[in-house]
Amino acid sequence: MNKPKQLIFPFQIDQRASFESFFCAPDNHELMSRLREAVADNQTCELIINGANGAGKSFLMQAICNELSASGKHFGFIPMNKAINMGVEIFHNLASLDAVCIDDLQLILGNREWEEAIFHLINECQQANCSLVSSFSGDQAIEAATDLPDLLSRLKRMEYMTLHAVQDEFLNQALDFVSLQLDINLEKAELEFLLKHHTREFSLLVETLIALDKQAASLKRKITIPLIKETLNL
Secondary structure, three states: OOOOOOOOOOOOOOOOOOOOOOOOOHHHHHHHHHHHHHHHOOOOOEEEEEOOOOOOHHHHHHHHHHHHHHOOOOEEEEEHHHHOOOOHHHHOOHHHOOEEEEEOHHHOOOOHHHHHHHHHHHHHHHHHOOEEEEEEOOOOOHHHHOOOHHHHHHHHOOEEEEOOOOOHHHHHHHHHHHHHHOOOOOOHHHHHHHHHHOOOOHHHHHHHHHHHHHHHHHHOOOOOHHHHHHHHOO
């Protein structure tokens, strides 16, 4: 069956997100290998990426979408932190695509209307040979978070993989990598100062790095320790 043209969604995707621009710590090599395989393979997959808040799941989900686009496949990217306010109709016709990527699945679990909607979407994707990739995080296991027994049965049949958070020993290397990818000039002294005075959560470090770069550009200055102090109110 021929797939339709790419549907239009009101959600922006970071065009810089790709498998190459994602810092892959050693304990995530297996996950990245599986994702590359899933994008390249013509067979459908049902995959749930589990990980802690701040591990980089949203960036990785957008990277998957950009990789799908580069391979000529049609996809739907649904970030539930935004889509949840738009109603379950956002799931309509998604199964007609090659793949659907749902970010933050945990936000709709426990809600009867949304659980029924995702249950039907899973069935439709299976019938239409549409891949379904979701991210999940939270303090509860997916079994405890899901009320609808039929949905839980479907979710438990899916392939689960874990995105591990960047460990402290790799934070320096990870920020160096991100700085290079984003063309941000961050010297060693400034990097070490930032790591010493900032939360160790990698995604928040990256957000701060981007904010520092924008602030430096607006002031026509380099990223320096005084600028970091000003920006972070240290």
